[in-house]
Amino acid sequence: xxxxxxxxxxxxxxxxxxxxxxxxxxxxxxxxxxxxxxxxxxxxxxxxxxxxxxxxxxxxxxxxxxxxxxxxxxxxxxxxxxxxxxxxxxxxxxxxxxxxxxxxxxxxxxxxxxxxxxxxxxxxxxxxxxxxxxxxxxxxxxxxxxxxxxxxxxxxxxxxxxxxxxxxxxxxxxxxxxxxxxxxxxxxxxxxxxxxxxxxxxxxxxxxxxxxxxxxxxxxxxxxxxx
Numbered sequence: 001x002x003x004x005x006x007x008x009x010x011x012x013x014x015x016x017x018x019x020x021x022x023x024x025x026x027x028x029x030x031x032x033x034x035x036x037x038x039x040x041x042x043x044x045x046x047x048x049x050x051x052x053x054x055x056x057x058x059x060x061x062x063x064x065x066x067x068x069x070x071x072x073x074x075x076x077x078x079x080x081x082x083x084x085x086x087x088x089x090x091x092x093x094x095x096x097x098x099x100x101x102x103x104x105x106x107x108x109x110x111x112x113x114x115x116x117x118x119x120x121x122x123x124x125x126x127x128x129x130x131x132x133x134x135x136x137x138x139x140x141x142x143x144x145x146x147x148x149x150x151x152x153x154x155x156x157x158x159x160x161x162x163x164x165x166x167x168x169x170x171x172x173x174x175x176x177x178x179x180x181x182x183x184x185x186x187x188x189x190x191x192x193x194x195x196x197x198x199x200x201x202x203x204x205x206x207x208x209x210x211x212x213x214x215x216x217x218x219x220x221x222x223x224x225x226x227x
Contacts (some may be wrong), residue, residue, distance in 0.1 A: 019088045019097060020081040028088075028100050029081070036106075038077040040225070043109075048200060049073045061227040067200055068207035069192065069220045075105040078196050078224035086195050086224055090135050098135075102223050103142035106193075110147065110221070116188025117152035118144035122180065123207055124157045138187030139223065140193035152190065154183040154213070155206055164202070172201035180206050182213035189217040197225040199214075 003004035018025035020033030029037075043055040049072040057071075076082035085101060088094040120140035128134055137151075144151045158181045164172050190210050192203055198221065207218040 001013055019094065019101075020084050026045065028094075028097050033081045036081055038080050038082045039075060040077060040109075044073075045227075046071055048110065048227055049197065049222075049225050051077070064139045065200060067204045068096070068211055069200075069203055069218045071216055072171055072200065072203065072220035072222070072225075073109045074197055074222045074225040075109045076224045078198075078226045081226045089138075090131075090195060093132065095133075095138065097140050098138045102139055103140060103146060106139065106221055106223055107143050107146040110191075114189070115147065115191040115219070117186075118147070118149050118191045118193060119152040119155050119206070121194040121202060122155050122157050124160045126160060136194045139195065140191075143148055143221065145192070147191075149191070151164075152186065156183055160184070164198070169199040172199050173205075176202050176205045177189065180207050180209045184213070186210055186213040186215045186216065190215045190219070192220045193220050194220070195224070197222040197227065 016025055016031040017023065018033050019028050021030060023030060040049070040051050043052050044050060045059035045062060045069070046057040048059065050059055050061045052059050064072060078086070085097050089097050102133050118140045120134060120136035123134040141151055159179050160177050161175050164175060167175055192206055192210065194203060194221065197203060203220040207220065210218045
């Protein structure tokens with residue numbers, strides 16, 4: 001019976017702020033920021049998920065790249081409120097954005113296809129220790145719950161890599177080459193989850209490991225894409 005009063009007091013002394021604009025809000029996003037989410041609608045590239053003028057499988061952004069995954073999707077562009085959501089989770093550790101905003105948006109673009117497992121892109125133990133959590137794993141678990149699929153924990157990092165942010169496309173591919181491995185055989189149709197799709201280097205490297213371990217298909221899913 002005291003919960004409403006406690007919520008009022010909590011809001012008074014520790015007011016919740018919108019992730020997008022930092023103004024006081026009743027949820028992680030205010031209505032204005034939710035409405036301004038940089039959503040990617042139809043049409044889009046079926047290969048990399050980039051928005052396109054008409055539906056294609058292989059657009060100007062990806063037709064010259066080699067990928068091991070069968071297709072990639074993201075509900076948002078990596079700008080504006082979309083970029084702020086990723087920053088809030090990855091660098092501030094604001095975990096409520098996963099369950100309240102990210103996972104519903106990500107699961108919403110999957111359509112009717114079913115997956116045998118959901119695999120997060122793993123973090124090297126040094127980064128995991130420093131950050132305290134793997135943002136891809138949190139997203140993967142929340143998405144998996146929504147699509148009634150188990151979480152696959154067989155992907156592992158076998159060597160440390162540089163931060164990808166300042167690297168070119170070629171440097172990104174070199175940076176992650178051979179950085180991942182599988183803990184054992186894998187079967188079925190796998191959904192690979194990460195926070196941002198930039199060049200597809202990390203997703204493709206993980207997808208190669210999954211395919212070589214036995215996966216029949218690998219589809220990449222991120223919250224945002226820079227394409």
